[in-house]
Amino acid sequence: MTLETAELVVKDQFPGLAGDWHYLDTAATAQKPLAVIEATVRAMGEDYATVHRGVYARSADMTLAFEAARRRAAAFMNAREDEIVLTRGATESINLVAQTWGAANLKAGDRILLSMLEHHSNIVPWQMLAEKNGVAIDVCPLTEDGRIDLAAAERILTPAHKLVAFAHVSNVLGSVLHVEHAAKLAHAVGAKLLIDGCQAAPRLALDMAAFDCDFYAFSAHKLYGPTGVGVLWARKDILDGMPPWQGGGAMIDRVTFEKTTFAPAPQRFEAGTPNIIEALGMAKAMDWLSAIGLDRAERHERDLAVLLRTELRKRNDVTLFGPDDSLGIVSFALDGVHPHDLGTILDEEGVAIRAGHHCAQPLMEHLGVPATARASFGLYSDEADIEALLKGIERTRRIFA
Known part of the structure; x- marks a missing residue:
C-alpha cells in the first residue's frame, strides 16, 4: 500500500500514541498534541x-x-x-x-x-x-x-x-x-x-x-x-x-x-x-x-479512508457503509462477527476502533444492523494503522471460522 500524503504523520507529537498502539477512534475523540x-x-x-x-x-x-x-x-x-x-x-x-x-x-x-x-x-x-x-x-x-x-x-x-x-x-x-x-x-x-x-x-x-x-x-x-x-x-x-x-x-x-x-x-x-x-x-x-492546514488534513484523511475501503472491498465477508469518498471515517460489518467481538480481538492486537451504534440508533435501524465497526482517522494516522487493522480482522476471521 502506498499513500501520497504519508508525510503528514505526526505521531511523535502525541504522547497518547506512545508504543505500538494503533488508534482508529478519532471520530469519538482525538488524541492531543504536546502543544495543547x-x-x-x-x-x-x-x-x-x-x-x-x-x-x-x-x-x-x-x-x-x-x-x-x-x-x-x-x-x-x-x-x-x-x-x-x-x-x-x-x-x-x-x-x-x-x-x-x-x-x-x-x-x-x-x-x-x-x-x-x-x-x-x-x-x-x-x-x-x-x-x-x-x-x-x-x-x-x-x-x-x-x-x-x-x-x-x-x-x-x-x-x-x-x-x-x-x-x-x-x-x-x-x-x-x-x-x-x-x-x-x-x-x-x-x-x-x-x-x-x-x-x-x-x-x-x-x-x-x-x-x-x-x-x-x-x-x-x-x-x-x-x-x-x-x-x-x-x-x-x-x-x-x-x-x-x-x-x-x-x-x-x-x-x-x-x-x-x-x-x-x-x-x-x-x-x-x-x-x-x-x-x-x-x-x-x-x-x-x-498551521498544518485544513486542506491537508482533509486530503490526508480522505486518502486513508479510500485506502482502507479499497482493502476491505477485496474481502467477500465485509459489508461497507457510506460513500466511497467518505471523509476520514469508514464503518463496516464483518459477516458473522458482532462488532463488539471484533473490537475486543482488535484490542488484543493493539488496534483501537469504535464498535456499537455510535449514538445513531435510528441510522443503525435504517442500515439493518444492530451496530457497526468504525475506523476513523486523524492527522497522526498512517498506513501502519490500516495494516494492523487488516491483520486483526484476518485473525478475527480465523477465530470465528
Whole structure:
C-alpha cells in the first residue's frame, strides 16, 4: 500500500500514541498534541487565575487570554467574535439553541426537519422540545450511498418548517453535507438551519459567511483540543434575540430582588465561571491544526479512508457503509462477527476502533444492523494503522471460522 500524503504523520507529537498502539477512534475523540497539553498545563499552573472578575494583574491577563480564545474560534470559523458562545461542547450548544431560540420561536403546528443519519445529540433535544411545545419532527431520507438526500429535503420542506438541523459530516458514514445548498433550501421556506459540525471542524475549513447557515456547533475534543469546551456560533441578530438559558454570575448586567437585567450576547449564555483552561487549550489546538492546514488534513484523511475501503472491498465477508469518498471515517460489518467481538480481538492486537451504534440508533435501524465497526482517522494516522487493522480482522476471521 502506498499513500501520497504519508508525510503528514505526526505521531511523535502525541504522547497518547506512545508504543505500538494503533488508534482508529478519532471520530469519538482525538488524541492531543504536546502543544495543547503544555498550553493547558501552563494555564492550570503558572498562569492560572479567574477571568472577568479580578482587578489584579494575573486575572486581567487570564481574561485577555480567555477572550483571545473566543477571537481565535471566530477566526477559525470566519465569523465575528460577538457571535461565538463558548459552551461545554456541541451537545450543550444544540441544547442551548433548543431551549432558548426553540422554546421562544417554535409552537404547536411548526415543524423541524432532521435527517436519518443524525447523532442523538441532534435528535433528542428537538424531541424534548417537541414534547413541550407540540412541534412536529420530520426525517429526511438518505441517498443510496448514505448522504442526506437534499432533493428529498426540498420536497419535504414547507412554510410550516421553522428549523432544519443536519450534520455537516456523518459520524458513522463519513458523508459530507453541502451546507450552502441545505441553507438555500431551508431559507426558501423561511426556516433556520442548524449544523452539527463535530466531525467537520477537524477536517474541513469552516466559513460561516460562505455556509449561510444560522447556527453551527462543534466540540473542541474532536479537533485535538480538551474535553469540556466547544463552540456555538449563531448569527448576531438571532443571538441578540435569544433569552438566557442559565442564571448566575457573569451573565448578568444588574441583579436586585425585584428584577435582573442580563448581559448582551454572547456573555448572557455563559453563566458561572467558564472553562478557562479548556478554552485556552482549544485555541492552541486551532493554532496547531491551522498551521498544518485544513486542506491537508482533509486530503490526508480522505486518502486513508479510500485506502482502507479499497482493502476491505477485496474481502467477500465485509459489508461497507457510506460513500466511497467518505471523509476520514469508514464503518463496516464483518459477516458473522458482532462488532463488539471484533473490537475486543482488535484490542488484543493493539488496534483501537469504535464498535456499537455510535449514538445513531435510528441510522443503525435504517442500515439493518444492530451496530457497526468504525475506523476513523486523524492527522497522526498512517498506513501502519490500516495494516494492523487488516491483520486483526484476518485473525478475527480465523477465530470465528
